Amino acid sequence: MPGLVRRPLVIWLLAALAVPVLLTAVLIPARAGTTEDDLRERTTAALKARGIETGSVDFDGRNARVSVPSGVDPAVVRDIVSGVDGVRSVELVNGQAAGATPTPAPTSSSTPAQSDVPAFEVGRTDRSIRVQAPVRSQAVKDAIAAEVEQVLGEGREYDDRTTIDAANGLAEASTVSALLRALAIGGGDASVRYDGETVTLSGQVPDQATKATIGRAAATAVPGAVIADELTLPAPPKSAVSEPCRTFPSRLAQFSRQYPINFLSGTSIVNDASKPAVLKAAAVLKSCTTVRVEVAGHTDDLGSPATSLPLSERRAAALKAELVRLGVGADRILAHGYGEAFPIASNATGAGRVANRRAEIRVVQGN
DSSP states (O other), rough: HHHHHHHHHHHHHHHHHHHHHHHHHHHHHHHHHHHHHHHHHHHHHHHHHHHHSOOOEEEEEEEEEEETTTTOOOHHHHHHHHTTOOOOOOEEEOOOOTSSSBBBHHHHHOOOOGGOOOOEEEESSSSSSEEEEEESSHHHHHHHHHHHHHHHTTOOEEEEOOEEETTTTBBBBBBHHHHHHHHHHSSSSEEEEEEEHHHEEEOOOOHHHHHHHHHHHHHSSSSTTTTEEEOOOOOOOOOOOOHHHHTTHHHHHHHHSSEEEOTTSSSSSSSGGGHHHHHHHHHHHHHTTTEEEEEEEEOOOSSOOHHHHHHHHHHHHHHHHHHHHTTOOOGGGEEEOOOOOOOOOOOSSSSHHHHHSSEEEOOOOOO
């Protein structure tokens, strides 16, 4: 009897262990099939979003096997598929006709070569943003249009010159998206043009920061290309001339006619009658601090030419020194002596000789 009791217990124990095993065997394939279908759908959608149509996306569990269409960079496909959540590994094969034996595709993840980027142009005017480029699919064309829509702003239209070239067009909108954002800043004409060898930046930008941003975006769009930066900045506005400076030349000329500065005979000492004129001269010069002037010293003809020239130079230097003492900047004043070469009155009379023993102040040309 004891043996009869124990045998059914063993049978029930074995049955309890077998049920989970059988359930696992049934459920795992079902779940795996569901996971593979989900990964296949999400991977295909990710590729289409980047403008890539592929005829074959297969999964063994979480391991992807993807056919690379002709003309599409395998590195781009690998990056897209690897970025799909849940994908463990990626095997790429060249896209071929149905029934052909696939050949493993290159798996390099290096940056596409410069020659893989077709010629294109992105530009702006006050009225439009322009994109002229071949693209590989309608999806890429639509993505570029969406990028433009974000940066157009009021008063601008999209000048769409994109064409679809499945073999040689831009593989994705990101090639030009950074350029669109950079070029949207500012007004007037500016463009980035790539001819297959050189990226040429031309037009006007509002500031140095925008110029640098466009340069970086161009270098990113076409890695390794020569960048010809012909962008220009606005000319700095001319500072407005103050009223005292605008009228300075005429006021100085009028002062010289009304207030002569004369010297004692044979000396560089201003005579008493002229001392008020020196004070007035300093006031006129300080009314506009940006204009340079010349102090010109002169003599009568009582001395010899050999002594007249040094005397005239001392007179010019003496007047400059006094003007500096009164607050006029020394770097604004040139002092020259001209001897007896330029009389303004006859040296035959005493009054004429007094008039010729003078110093004159005049604006230096080229201010």
